[in-house]
Amino acid sequence: MESFKNILIIRLSAVGDVIRTIPAVKALKAFYPSSKITWIVEESSKALLKSQPEIDRVIVFPRKRWLKGLQSIVKIPKTISEAVKFILKIRQERFDIVFDFHGILKSGLISFLSGAPKRIGFDRNSSKEFNYLFSNIKVKPFEVRISRFQKNMQLLRGIGLEIEDYKFELNIPPEDREYIGSFFSSLSPPPRKPIIAIHPGTSAKTIYKRWMNDQYARLADRLIEKLGSTIIFTWGPDEIELVNMIKREVRGKALLAPETKSLTALGELFRRCDLYIGGDTGPMHIASLVGTPVVVIYGPTDPVINEPFGLHRKVRKEVGCNPCRNRSCQKLICLRKITVDDVMKATEEILSLTQINS
Numbered sequence: 557m558e559s560f561k562n563i564l565i566i567r568l569s570a571v572g573d574v575i576r577t578i579p580a581v582k583a584l585k586a587f588y589p590s591s592k593i594t595w596i597v598e599e600s601s602k603a604l605l606k607s608q609p610e611i612d613r614v615i616v617f618p619r620k621r622w623l624k625g626l627q628s629i630v631k632i633p634k635t636i637s638e639a640v641k642f643i644l645k646i647r648q649e650r651f652d653i654v655f656d657f658h659g660i661l662k663s664g665l666i667s668f669l670s671g672a673p674k675r676i677g678f679d680r681n682s683s684k685e686f687n688y689l690f691s692n693i694k695v696k697p698f699e700v701r702i703s704r705f706q707k708n709m710q711l712l713r714g715i716g717l718e719i720e721d722y723k724f725e726l727n728i729p730p731e732d733r734e735y736i737g738s739f740f741s742s743l744s745p746p747p748r749k750p751i752i753a754i755h756p757g758t759s760a761k762t763i764y765k766r767w768m769n770d771q772y773a774r775l776a777d778r779l780i781e782k783l784g785s786t787i788i789f790t791w792g793p794d795e796i797e798l799v800n801m802i803k804r805e806v807r808g809k810a811l812l813a814p815e816t817k818s819l820t821a822l823g824e825l826f827r828r829c830d831l832y833i834g835g836d837t838g839p840m841h842i843a844s845l846v847g848t849p850v851v852v853i854y855g856p857t858d859p860v861i862n863e864p865f866g867l868h869r870k871v872r873k874e875v876g877c878n879p880c881r882n883r884s885c886q887k888l889i890c891l892r893k894i895t896v897d898d899v900m901k902a903t904e905e906i907l908s909l910t911q912i913n914s
Contacts, residue, residue, distance in 0.1 A: 560652045565595040567657040568617050572838035574601040577657045580708040582724045585610035604819045608727050647671045657708055659683035664690030676714035703863040726845045732821040739814045747786035753826055755834035757795035764883050765835045767853045767891050773805035774896045780808035788813050836862045851902045855891035856880045869902035
């Protein structure tokens with residue numbers, strides 16, 4: 557098998573997709589431990605990638621700044637100059653090989669312009685915007701409809717790596733372990749098991765994936781009353797008001813998670829819990845990557861493509877129009893059909909498998 561010393565990874569955004577690429581990159585580093593791995597990504601995922609020891613360098617792709625610059629006639633020359641310098645800088649790295657996990661036009665252009673002799677990407681049917689034209693090694697996934705984790709692992713077949721089951725650990729920096737540890741130490745009395753994290757929020761762009769607030773509140777009550785659970789409501793940027801609103805509806809005692817300023821801190825909080833419950837979001841994938849069993853509430857999104865990494869249960873109702881990407885949908889039948897009983901059943905099933913008793 558050919559040896560590679562200087563490897564470039566391209567997966568620009570979104571955070572959830574970047575998260576689902578990490579296992580494949582860690583597997584790549586395991587096969588080439590002496591290699592230098594550089595990852596081009598957008599700003600929102602920079603900190604997460606820098607915290608992973610297998611990734612030697614992170615280069616930020618300033619998409620938002622460039623888009624803003626191209627909208628101003630005055631700033632267009634400067635933006636173009638920045639883009640040219642960006643590409644020249646990448647070419648100077650003299651990468652041996654590029655893995656384009658993103659599979660769109662801009663990632664394909666970066667791959668091609670990098671000057672790397674080997675450029676691995678997905679085939680025509682598994683990429684978008686003519687991305688396949690920029691790769692000289694094209695990988696066809698075994699199946700069309702597979703999880704993003706599996707699809708990313710299959711891109712490694714471009715260099716002959718066949719990886720089916722791969723176990724890895726998401727690295728949590730010591731400062732995040734200490735920060736979350738102090739939160740749990742401060743709880744009095746100590747939390748009763750099972751400790752269940754509920755993450756009701758989604759990004760502002762994907763509100764159509766959120767289960768109903770009142771249902772989350774009723775679910776928390778059932779978990780407390782029936783299982784004696786400790787409920788911790790977790791939240792991300794701009795979600796504190798939403799979570800507090802749900803928490804106020806809970807009759808029993810539920811805890812509010814501390815602010816987590818990094819995805820790894822959020823991951824450490826999930827790692828200390830016995831179960832995660834929430835929608836199809838980046839935090840859900842973080843929970844799965846730290847080894848916490850998850851119960852995922854799927855509405856409009858595809859439960860196969862967006863499947864978690866580890867032990868999980870899916871809660872979903874087929875309503876005829878899902879999966880879909882209609883972000884403006886007001887009916888949300890796919891979510892309204894899901895009941896507290898449905899989520900409780902999945903929760904009890906997964907807790908029985910992990911032998912976690914209250």
